[in-house]
Each structure stands twice: as C-alpha cells, then as structure tokens.
Amino acid sequence: MALIVHKYGGTSMGSPERIRNVAKRVAKWARAGHQMIVVPSAMSGETNRLLGLAKELSPEMVTPSMLRELDMIASTGEQVSVGLLSLALQAEGMEAVSYAGWQVPIRTDSSFTKARIESIDDSRVRADLAAGKVVVITGFQGVDADGNISTLGRGGSDTSAVAVAAALKAEECLIYTDVDGVYTTDPRIVAEARRLHTISFEEMLEMASLGSKVLQIRSVEFAGKYRVPLRVLSSFTPWDIDIDEEAESGTLITFEEDEKMEQAVVSGIAFNRDEAKISLLGVPDKPGIAFHILGPVAEANIDVDVIIQNVSHDGRTDFSFTVHRNDYQRTMDLLKSAVLPTTGGAELTGDPKICKVSIVGIGMRSHVGVASKMFRALAEEGINIQMISTSEIKTSVVIDEKYMELAVRTLHKAFDLEQTGS
Amino acid sequence: MALIVHKYGGTSMGSPERIRNVAKRVAKWARAGHQMIVVPSAMSGETNRLLGLAKELSPEMVTPSMLRELDMIASTGEQVSVGLLSLALQAEGMEAVSYAGWQVPIRTDSSFTKARIESIDDSRVRADLAAGKVVVITGFQGVDADGNISTLGRGGSDTSAVAVAAALKAEECLIYTDVDGVYTTDPRIVAEARRLHTISFEEMLEMASLGSKVLQIRSVEFAGKYRVPLRVLSSFTPWDIDIDEEAESGTLITFEEDEKMEQAVVSGIAFNRDEAKISLLGVPDKPGIAFHILGPVAEANIDVDVIIQNVSHDGRTDFSFTVHRNDYQRTMDLLKSAVLPTTGGAELTGDPKICKVSIVGIGMRSHVGVASKMFRALAEEGINIQMISTSEIKTSVVIDEKYMELAVRTLHKAFDLEQTGS
Numbered sequence: 001m002a003l004i005v006h007k008y009g010g011t012s013m014g015s016p017e018r019i020r021n022v023a024k025r026v027a028k029w030a031r032a033g034h035q036m037i038v039v040p041s042a043m044s045g046e047t048n049r050l051l052g053l054a055k056e057l058s059p060e061m062v063t064p065s066m067l068r069e070l071d072m073i074a075s076t077g078e079q080v081s082v083g084l085l086s087l088a089l090q091a092e093g094m095e096a097v098s099y100a101g102w103q104v105p106i107r108t109d110s111s112f113t114k115a116r117i118e119s120i121d122d123s124r125v126r127a128d129l130a131a132g133k134v135v136v137i138t139g140f141q142g143v144d145a146d147g148n149i150s151t152l153g154r155g156g157s158d159t160s161a162v163a164v165a166a167a168l169k170a171e172e173c174l175i176y177t178d179v180d181g182v183y184t185t186d187p188r189i190v191a192e193a194r195r196l197h198t199i200s201f202e203e204m205l206e207m208a209s210l211g212s213k214v215l216q217i218r219s220v221e222f223a224g225k226y227r228v229p230l231r232v233l234s235s236f237t238p239w240d241i242d243i244d245e246e247a248e249s250g251t252l253i254t255f256e257e258d259e260k261m262e263q264a265v266v267s268g269i270a271f272n273r274d275e276a277k278i279s280l281l282g283v284p285d286k287p288g289i290a291f292h293i294l295g296p297v298a299e300a301n302i303d304v305d306v307i308i309q310n311v312s313h314d315g316r317t318d319f320s321f322t323v324h325r326n327d328y329q330r331t332m333d334l335l336k337s338a339v340l341p342t343t344g345g346a347e348l349t350g351d352p353k354i355c356k357v358s359i360v361g362i363g364m365r366s367h368v369g370v371a372s373k374m375f376r377a378l379a380e381e382g383i384n385i386q387m388i389s390t391s392e393i394k395t396s397v398v399i400d401e402k403y404m405e406l407a408v409r410t411l412h413k414a415f416d417l418e419q420t421g422s
Numbered sequence: 423m424a425l426i427v428h429k430y431g432g433t434s435m436g437s438p439e440r441i442r443n444v445a446k447r448v449a450k451w452a453r454a455g456h457q458m459i460v461v462p463s464a465m466s467g468e469t470n471r472l473l474g475l476a477k478e479l480s481p482e483m484v485t486p487s488m489l490r491e492l493d494m495i496a497s498t499g500e501q502v503s504v505g506l507l508s509l510a511l512q513a514e515g516m517e518a519v520s521y522a523g524w525q526v527p528i529r530t531d532s533s534f535t536k537a538r539i540e541s542i543d544d545s546r547v548r549a550d551l552a553a554g555k556v557v558v559i560t561g562f563q564g565v566d567a568d569g570n571i572s573t574l575g576r577g578g579s580d581t582s583a584v585a586v587a588a589a590l591k592a593e594e595c596l597i598y599t600d601v602d603g604v605y606t607t608d609p610r611i612v613a614e615a616r617r618l619h620t621i622s623f624e625e626m627l628e629m630a631s632l633g634s635k636v637l638q639i640r641s642v643e644f645a646g647k648y649r650v651p652l653r654v655l656s657s658f659t660p661w662d663i664d665i666d667e668e669a670e671s672g673t674l675i676t677f678e679e680d681e682k683m684e685q686a687v688v689s690g691i692a693f694n695r696d697e698a699k700i701s702l703l704g705v706p707d708k709p710g711i712a713f714h715i716l717g718p719v720a721e722a723n724i725d726v727d728v729i730i731q732n733v734s735h736d737g738r739t740d741f742s743f744t745v746h747r748n749d750y751q752r753t754m755d756l757l758k759s760a761v762l763p764t765t766g767g768a769e770l771t772g773d774p775k776i777c778k779v780s781i782v783g784i785g786m787r788s789h790v791g792v793a794s795k796m797f798r799a800l801a802e803e804g805i806n807i808q809m810i811s812t813s814e815i816k817t818s819v820v821i822d823e824k825y826m827e828l829a830v831r832t833l834h835k836a837f838d839l840e841q842t843g844s
Contacts, residue, residue, distance in 0.1 A: 016478035019479060020479065050502065053438060053502070054505070054509055057438050057441060057442065057506055057509045057513060058510070058512065058513045065512060065517070065518070066509060068519075069506075069508045069509045069512070072504065072508075072520055072522070073501070073505035073506060073509075075501075076498035076501050079495070079497075080472065080475070080495050080498050082494065083494035083495035084475055084476060084479055084491075084495060086491045086494075087480040087491045087495075090485070090487060090488055090491070095487070096487070097487065098494055100494070102524070103569055103570075147525055
C-alpha cells in the first residue's frame with residue numbers, strides 16, 4: 001500500500017463520460033490498496049470560457065485588484081471538476097471528498113494569476129486518507145495569507161499535483177496526459193524517436209524548456225526540489241488496463257542518477273523553431289555593456305533565450321542573443337532607437353529564420369567529446385553552426401531553420417537514440 | 423449617505439453587456455454617496471448547467487457526501503458572477519472587491535443544498551466599505567463550521583442579500599427583479615391589477631406563499647425578523663434613470679404598520695391553481711387521528727397546503743386537505759393502502775381540479791365582515807365554496823378550478839383594489 005497522487009488534464013475531464021472513466025481508473029488504484037489523491041484540471045475549454053467572459057468586462061488586466069478578480073473567476077473551473085469527480089467516485093462506490101485549494105489549505109503568495117505555493121497543510125487530507133477516502137483537490141489554485149483565492153497560472157495543475165505529493169510524501173505522482181511519455185525527440189520529426197523509460201530531473205528541465213511541451217516546467221522544478229518521483233503517462237489507455245502494466249508505463253522522472261553501466265550519454269534531442277537571432281557586432285567591450293543592450297529589451301517584456309558574448313578583439317566584442325520570432329521586429333526597432341546610438345559604431349544584424357537544436361543528457365557531465373561529436377555530425381551534413389551555447393547537461397546550436405529536421409534526425413542517429421534504453 | 427444592499431437576479435447578470443449595466447447602476451448609487459454592497463445571482467442558466475453535469479454523474483443525490491459535492495459545484499456560478507461584476511465596477515472606475523460566502527464568512531449549518539444562515543461576520547466588509555470600496559458578495563452560499571461550502575437552495579440569493587443587509591444594518595435592501603413590484607393580483611388575470619407602493623411583511627408572506635412568486639419566502643421571513651426594509655423593483659429600467667425616482671419605485675415591504683386612515687382592508691388577491699383536494703369522510707374523532715392520516719403523507723415527502731377538520735357528529739368527523747396536483751394520485755393510493763384500512767369505515771374522496779383563492783390584508787385584523795363580504799361576492803357569481811381556511815390576515819377558499827379567473831376578478835372588484843392605494 002502506497003500513497004499515490006494522480007493528476008488529470010482538461011481533456012481527461014472533458015465530459016461526464018470521461019470523468020466517469022477517470023473515476024473508474026482511480027477506483028481501480030484505490031481497490032488495489034493504495035491511498036489515493038487526485039488533482040484534476042478544469043474541464044477542457046472551461047478556463048478559456050471564463051477568461052473570455054472576464055476579458056469582455058475588463059479588456060485590460062493591469063491592477064492587482066483586477067488580477068485578484070480574475071483568479072476568483074478562473075478558479076471555479078477546477079472547483080467544478082473536483083466536485084464532479086468526487087460525485088463520480090461516489091457513484092463508483094468509493095468514499096470521496098473534494099477540496100478547493102483554500103480548504104486544504106494550499107497557501108500561496110499574493111501574486112494573483114501567477115502565485116507561488118508557500119506551504120500545504122496536510123492534516124485534513126491525511127485524516128481523510130486514514131478514513132479510507134479518496135481525496136480530490138483542485139489544481140491550479142490556492143489561498144493567500146489574507147484569504148484571497150490565487151491561481152498558479154496556466155498549467156499550474158501539474159505544479160499543484162507535485163506540491164501535494166511533496167507535502168504528503170507520496171510514493172509517486174502520476175501525470176496523466178495526452179502523450180504517453182517523454183521521447184528522445186519529437187516523433188513527428190524522427191520516426192525512430194523512442195519513449196524513455198526514465199529521465200533525470202535535470203534532463204527533463206532542459207528538455208521541457210527547450211520545447212518538449214509535456215510538463216509544466218515549474219512542476220518539474222518542484223518535483224526535483226522535493227524529490228517527488230514523477231511519472232508522465234497516457235490518459236488514453238483503457239481505464240481497466242492491468243494496474244501493474246499501467247504503473248510501469250510512460251516515463252518516470254527520477255531524482256536519482258541511474259547507476260546502470262549502459263547509461264546513455266545523450267537522452268534526447270530538443271529543438272525550438274520559433275527563434276530569431278540578433279547580433280550587435282563590434283560593441284565596446286566594457287563593463288555594463290550587456291546590461292546596456294538587454295536592459296531595454298527586458299523592460300519591453302521581451303523574453304530572451306540564448307545569450308552569447310565572445311572574447312573581444314581590440315576592445316570590441318560581438319554580442320548575440322535570440323528572441324521569439326514574433327518579437328524580432330520589435331526588438332530590432334528597439335535596439336536601433338534605444339541602444340545603437342550609444343554603442344559607438346556597432347553594427348546591428350539579425351536573422352528571423354533560425355532554429356535551436358540541443359542535445360540533452362546527464363551523461364554529458366562525465367563524458368568528454370559529446371559536443372564535438374555533435375558538431376562533427378552536423379558538419380558531415382553540411383549544416384553550418386551559427387551560435388553555440390552549452391550547460392553541464394546540454395549543448396545547443398543555432399542553425400538556419402531550413403536544416404532543423406535534418407539536424408534533429410542526424411543527431412538522433414549519431415547518438416544511437418533509436419536503440420539504447422536509459 | 424446610507425448603506426444600501428442591491429440584489430440582482432440571474433437575468434440581470436445574464437451576459438457581459440448586462441453585467442456592465444448592473445455595474446453602471448451600482449456606480450450611480452455609489453457616486454450619489456451611498457456605501458454599496460451588491461449580491462448577484464449566477465448568470466442565468468448557469469446553475470442549471472452545473473446541476474445538469476452533476477446529475478449526469480450521480481443521478482441519485484441521496485447522501486450528505488453527495489449533497490456536499492453538489493454545493494461545491496453549484497456555488498461556483500455565483501463566484502463567477504461576483505468576480506465579473508467586480509471587474510465591471512473597476513472598469514467603471516470604482517474600487518470594488520468580491521467575496522465568496524466563505525470569505526466573508528457567511529456561516530451556515532451543514533444542511534447541504536438547503537443550508538440556513540447562522541451568522542455573518544461584518545468586519546471585513548465594513549473595512550472595505552470604510553475604504554470606499556463597493557463590496558460584491560456571492561448570493562446563495564456560505565460555509566459551515568468545518569469549512570465546507572454550503573448553498574441555501576433555490577432562490578437563496580434573495581435570502582443572502584437580506585441577511586447581509588441585516589448583519590450590516592443596511593438602510594434598505596433593494597431586490598432588482600423582472601417584475602416592477604408587488605401587485606394587488608396577477609395582471610394577467612385582472613387587467614386592473616395595481617402595483618402596491620408598500621406592503622407589510624405579514625401580507626407579503628401570505629402573498630408569496632399563495633403564489634405571487636416575486637420573492638423567496640425565506641428572504642421575507644428573514645427581513646421581517648431583522649426588520650430590514652426590503653424593496654422589490656424592476657431591473658429593466660435604464661441604468662441611468664434618476665436615482666430619486668428609482669429609490670421610490672417598486673414596492674417597499676415594511677415592518678411598520680401603515681398609520682394612514684385610508685389603509686386598505688384587503689391588499690391583494692392571491693391564488694394557486696395547481697391544487698388537489700382530498701377528504702376522508704366519517705373518520706373516528708379521537709386523539710391522534712390527524713397524525714394517523716397525515717403522518718404517512720409527510721413521510722412520503724408530499725407537501726400539504728390547506729388542512730381542515732370540522733366539528734364532529736356522533737363521534738365521527740370529516741378531514742380534508744390539499745396537495746399539489748402532481749401528488750394527487752400518489753396521495754390517494756397511499757391513503758387507500760396505508761390509512762383507510764385502519765380508520766373504521768371512513769370514505770375517501772378527492773378532486774384534482776380545484777384551486778385556492780385568497781384575500782390578504784393586514785387590515786382584516788381589525789375589520790369584521792371582510793370574510794363575509796368575500797363569500798357574498800362569490801355567491802353572487804354562483805361560485806360554490808368547497809373549503810374555507812382563515813388566518814389573521816388571510817381568508818382562503820377552495821373552489822372548482824374553472825371559476826378561478828372569475829373569482830379573482832370578482833374579489834379584486836369587490837374590495838376596490840383597482841382604485842385605492844396602500
């Protein structure tokens with residue numbers, strides 16, 4: 001008997017029929033002797049419907065008072081879900097009880113629409129579990145110190161599930177989703193892409209932030225911080241699939257480095273095709289120049305991804321960074337007007353048609369030559385590398401977007417990802 | 423400057439455009455110097471949508487656990503409303519804040535789906551009012567001693583508004599609705615029906631329970647108990663109608679008896695056409711017989727309206743009562759099987775096609791002959807009276823349903839209701 005947390009997304013909760021199937025699946029786990037906590041999202045479409053209503057009444061959401069009301073409204077989607085799922089569980093003959101975030105309570109700060117969880121009181125939930133009840137808790141929301149409802153932002157239900165699992169010291173947190181796990185790369189690009197049985201938190205963080213949109217990145221950080229074993233698995237299997245088979249399916253995100261000898265050096269290939277590259281060539285290499293360039297960009301709320309500054313020659317250096325393609329023109333205009341006049345004759349260039357391809361693997365830490373193997377594989381295909389950025393467990397290259405698929409396939413093959421397990 | 427509570431029904435809150443109009447109306451009152459609390463219902467159709475979802479997952483709502491979940495689900499309709507209205511008020515330039523029942527808190531018992539308000543903490547709301555904010559509070563709901571969300575049952579938003587007005591000692595509670603006040607009788611039956619400027623609580627209670635479905639009866643009881651002046655008025659007037667005109671419109675339900683000499687003896691004619699009559703003739707007149715007959719009926723959850731037992735002859739009496747027409751056959755069957763065999767040869771008769779017509783008026787207390795005037799007017803039209811029941815401020819007769827419109831028109835005219843004011 002173990003304490004298990006299940007998280008179901010909006011698609012799984014999309015209709016009474018689907019909610020009934022979630023209830024049957026949870027009941028199966030409970031009947032197998034597990035203590036069960038379930039964290040469902042709002043029914044698919046519901047959060048957008050609610051936000052649409054709010055937007056009609058207040059097109060600009062600028063003040064904290066407005067954002068507070070937005071959370072008041074948006075949080076109801078999950079409240080309906082937990083009530084419905086609890087009813088469905090009771091109809092299945094289970095004892096079940098639902099809680100909104102404030103009832104647990106899940107305490108957050110007061111950053112409405114993007115609150116952070118501060119603490120979770122486990123006493124009420126523990127008492128229910130001890131009494132044999134399935135506990136259904138709203139995702140996405142909590143309550144601040146003044147008793148105001150807060151939400152965690154889009155995808156926050158993943159974070160809620162992991163936070164609850166951490167607070168209750170659950171054995172595993174299962175995230176049911178519309179993919180059946182984490183892949184070595186996108187199967188739409190590489191047919192041989194293979195599902196990973198396990199992946200480390202560090203790798204998952206790099207994979208997620210690089211574009212494998214399986215899990216909300218904050219939930220992975222949270223799971224890593226509190227060492228919650230996290231499993232991503234498919235919600236599309238029949239609810240009555242054998243429980244042992246289900247418990248081993250999907251991808252387990254672990255906080256322990258795998259001790260196996262056959263540990264793969266590279267676990268996956270991530271990519272991001274919506275990037276644009278901007279360079280300032282020949283800027284004076286003096287203290288504060290990076291802030292001088294990126295300060296105005298940050299102030300304009302433009303997210304910057306890769307940032308590279310190389311060593312200087314003759315007191316001048318080249319400074320490059322990437323932004324989302326949608327922000328390309330705005331960033332170029334901004335640099336032209338706000339930065340260029342004061343950078344002493346630097347030259348501004350850019351390219352909105354680039355992409356980023358990365359190899360990710362915790363094994364890279366202890367293996368030299370991984371990056372050079374990457375560069376050689378790309379060179380053999382005649383793919384020119386425009387920028388390089390590395391971290392301990394990741395190497396990213398910026399290339400012309402027309403080579404993206406070729407690069408991903410080449411690297412997937414070069415690192416034997418279609419064959420090795422991890 | 424006064425503290426005023428506004429209550430808006432689901433129709434008034436039915437769309438973003440309508441919510442904007444509510445906000446403009448409330449803003450007008452606030453700008454006139456009033457402290458404003460607003461209690462809106464869920465958007466029209468929303469509560470039914472939510473209950474429909476719940477019913478799909480749990481067709482039978484029998485246990486307290488199920489009813490608790492139902493309240494969890496149903497309460498979200500009002501939570502969305504308060505958030506949207508608060509946003510709309512802010513868009514109008516007002517400072518506004520919304521609260522769910524549990525945030526005030528509005529404390530209730532734990533009778534889920536039909537909870538009763540026990541207390542309201544006014545400190546948070548008072549602080550907001552003092553800070554110049556419009557406070558928007560969910561109708562229909564509260565929180566029990568264990569922190570569970572409870573709802574007050576259908577129409578409970580009226581009761582919430584009155585309870586909040588009582589707790590905050592508001593000067594007046596304005597119930598905006600789709601009728602423009604309380605009438606001497608239904609204008610669809612009597613074209614000359616006239617809107618009453620004021621009506622006493624006692625009269626309103628009798629009018630409401632007799633079928634003038636303007637206000638939830640519990641809210642009127644509540645207003646009477648805590649002496650909250652209650653005004654029913656139209657939500658269909660333009661929001662920018664002159665505030666003094668608006669403040670005098672509709673019908674004021676007062677707890678003070680009008681001192682005017684021209685006090686009308688009868689204020690209105692109420693009626694109910696969905697009744698059925700059942701009689702047990704010749705039952706033994708012994709202690710416990712009324713319970714012996716009605717006990718099984720009550721146990722079967724059949725509501726009984728009028729009950730009449732006349733004096734006995736030769737140790738036997740006739741016992742009659744009315745039920746809703748939909749319950750007629752079930753009640754007859756029940757009496758046949760459960761009661762008749764043990765009532766020593768009593769005879770069971772019934773008529774599902776009767777109606778009840780009542781005259782209501784606080785002036786009846788001090789005026790003799792009012793009932794006889796009613797009976798004479800009906801006799802002159804050849805309408806046979808089948809049953810009579812009276813209270814201090816009401817006289818009801820049961821007649822063949824085919825005479826209902828004739829009886830209502832006759833009585834409206836007989837008591838000069840088309841002319842006198844009250």
